[in-house]
Amino acid sequence: MGWGGPGGGAMFGPSASSASGRAGLPFGGIPEELMEEATKLLASEPVRPASHVHFTQRPSEKERERLTLPQLLRAYPKWVVSGSALVIVISLTLQAGPLLTEFAISHGMERHKSLSVIVVCAVLYLALAFVSVYFQRQQVNVTGKLSSRVMHDLRIRVFTQFQRLSLDFFTEEKAGVLMSRMTSDIENLQQLIQDGISQFALQGLTMVVITVILFLTNVELAMWTVLLVVPLLVVFSIWYHQASEKGYLLARDRIANVLADLSESLYGIRVVTANNRQRRNIRNHRHVVGAYRDANAYTGRVNAIYGPSTLMIGILGQAMLLGIGGHMVLNHQLNVAQLIVFFLYLNRFFAPIQLLVQQYTTLQQGRSSIIRLRELLDTAPSVDEVPDATDLPVIEGRITFEHVDFAYLSDEPVLHDVNLEISPGESVAFVGPTGAGKSTMAKLANRFYDPTSGRVLLDGIDIRTVTLRSLRSQLGVVPQEPFLFAGSIRTNLSFGHPEATEDEINTAVDVVGLRDLVDRLPQGLDTPVHERGQTLSAGERQQLALARAFLARPRVLILDEATSSLDLQSETVIERALDRLLEGRSAILIAHRLTTAQRADRIVVIDHGGILEMGTPAELLARGGAYATMYDAWLASGGRDATRADVPDP
Numbered sequence: 001m002g003w004g005g006p007g008g009g010a011m012f013g014p015s016a017s018s019a020s021g022r023a024g025l026p027f028g029g030i031p032e033e034l035m036e037e038a039t040k041l042l043a044s045e046p047v048r049p050a051s052h053v054h055f056t057q058r059p060s061e062k063e064r065e066r067l068t069l070p071q072l073l074r075a076y077p078k079w080v081v082s083g084s085a086l087v088i089v090i091s092l093t094l095q096a097g098p099l100l101t102e103f104a105i106s107h108g109m110e111r112h113k114s115l116s117v118i119v120v121c122a123v124l125y126l127a128l129a130f131v132s133v134y135f136q137r138q139q140v141n142v143t144g145k146l147s148s149r150v151m152h153d154l155r156i157r158v159f160t161q162f163q164r165l166s167l168d169f170f171t172e173e174k175a176g177v178l179m180s181r182m183t184s185d186i187e188n189l190q191q192l193i194q195d196g197i198s199q200f201a202l203q204g205l206t207m208v209v210i211t212v213i214l215f216l217t218n219v220e221l222a223m224w225t226v227l228l229v230v231p232l233l234v235v236f237s238i239w240y241h242q243a244s245e246k247g248y249l250l251a252r253d254r255i256a257n258v259l260a261d262l263s264e265s266l267y268g269i270r271v272v273t274a275n276n277r278q279r280r281n282i283r284n285h286r287h288v289v290g291a292y293r294d295a296n297a298y299t300g301r302v303n304a305i306y307g308p309s310t311l312m313i314g315i316l317g318q319a320m321l322l323g324i325g326g327h328m329v330l331n332h333q334l335n336v337a338q339l340i341v342f343f344l345y346l347n348r349f350f351a352p353i354q355l356l357v358q359q360y361t362t363l364q365q366g367r368s369s370i371i372r373l374r375e376l377l378d379t380a381p382s383v384d385e386v387p388d389a390t391d392l393p394v395i396e397g398r399i400t401f402e403h404v405d406f407a408y409l410s411d412e413p414v415l416h417d418v419n420l421e422i423s424p425g426e427s428v429a430f431v432g433p434t435g436a437g438k439s440t441m442a443k444l445a446n447r448f449y450d451p452t453s454g455r456v457l458l459d460g461i462d463i464r465t466v467t468l469r470s471l472r473s474q475l476g477v478v479p480q481e482p483f484l485f486a487g488s489i490r491t492n493l494s495f496g497h498p499e500a501t502e503d504e505i506n507t508a509v510d511v512v513g514l515r516d517l518v519d520r521l522p523q524g525l526d527t528p529v530h531e532r533g534q535t536l537s538a539g540e541r542q543q544l545a546l547a548r549a550f551l552a553r554p555r556v557l558i559l560d561e562a563t564s565s566l567d568l569q570s571e572t573v574i575e576r577a578l579d580r581l582l583e584g585r586s587a588i589l590i591a592h593r594l595t596t597a598q599r600a601d602r603i604v605v606i607d608h609g610g611i612l613e614m615g616t617p618a619e620l621l622a623r624g625g626a627y628a629t630m631y632d633a634w635l636a637s638g639g640r641d642a643t644r645a646d647v648p649d650p
């Protein structure tokens, strides 16, 4: 982590105050009187070493392993073994109490009337309770540590997978759904490892231990108990499980709706406000929140039935024990102490069942989360490296499209038989109507997608045969809407070239015409970028993106021109920046402005997924074809129309 800083540790170290200052937070400094305490506190903060990240496009053998719970736990055998041992010891020590009670009654009170036996039993009772509490503490400690380590590993693994997957995956999957893999799914698993498994084992073992003790005490009474109480309990528990599962699924779907509605309203807050949609949005949100409340109310009702019902079964069981057991005592088949043991254990028999049923939901949730995470981790990137991929050597910049066909969806072809060669150093503008396939061609050139058939070559090398890293290091992409990351202007500039020197950064700033802005900002290059650059103008964001590409010094530049109209001055600045950026580079420009197209070495008019015409601007104008018509219309509109360069209808 850390934007160009020396790792995340710096944020926790003594420089935290200056760090927050750099981040633009309203930090007034640590008051004198608190300085000593603050220093002590900071000294106790762990200093995290800079982490070394090994990222390869192809996952290693280990990373390819199928995600299962045992596989996750295997990395920490010591904790798994000690956790299991603790669970066994706890389930035994917890159940010793009633046995000691029985011994105290039968030996201390009835037979020998010995106070010392009673006292020894009481002391042992207490001692075992302490031991059990101590072990429980240890067990919670161990499973807590285990689950947080496992989750840490899993989070990194999922994030790494996100870094590997191809663009189509992120287009198809909603960002909210992907976020929930990292949040609710991983949290479910954490819950499962922290509480679920150990509770399941503990309660299961407790039931076994109790059943064994009951049968050892008196087989007949144990049989009665098991036959009369257990079936009722099982029937109720199955009902509860099904009803609560339904409630859980309902609540899960409905909270997803609440979150989706919330995130859409927040992201679209500008549009919401501009269109006066607040009232309608509140009404809609009230509706989805209401549905979620109903789902929770349903779960509440189910719980309200199950809890008291099992209590009732317990009381029925006790009444039965009193009747049958009492009868057996009168017939000298059982002594009073044994009957009391039955009472005590019967009470203890119910808690594990209730807990098991409740934990079952955790188990189910954890299981479905594991399945979803496994699916995600098993997804192979659609654009992947071939196993023997080599590094792309430093290229001159010849881009070739060779009989390229492409479709996003198998039955909807987007490009057909596209043939195009761009010479090293040549800038080519793609123009054409919206949806013609211009961006798609650009996406194929930097291998965001692979052609359905045909090839894309760089300096004669099929780009499918080279490593993605070496390919993208020589390609610069300036998207239509540049994405600015949280951090300073400086870190955003050096995004593609983090080792850039101060001089290089300053040159880039000068070249794209950002000098005035940087000089005007209070902290210059270190001024934080707020909310994806919302405090910068559209033009400035574009200049930043151009400077970013300039610093990365790619051999080939792919630029999707912003469609938003800029004022005359910004446009001139951007055009000048573009000229500098294009010097000596091959470039694909998706031109939305004819001024940009006119400055390119060559223009390619794309329509309906194919090349309609191409040539130098002068050639195309002289030819009097689609481009010439487009140009005339543009001139007629005053030549300052910054709208899309659309091919006119024939």
Ligand code: ADP
Residues within 6 Å of the ligand: 171, 408, 409, 414, 432, 433, 434, 435, 436, 437, 438, 439, 440, 441
């Ligand atoms: P242009 O850049 O010329 O405006 P695009 O290359 O973006 O056009 O789009 C070409 C066609 O492909 C359009 O019909 C568009 O709807 C479709 N398209 C673009 N992206 C996707 C996608 N991710 N999935 C499916 N269809 C897409």
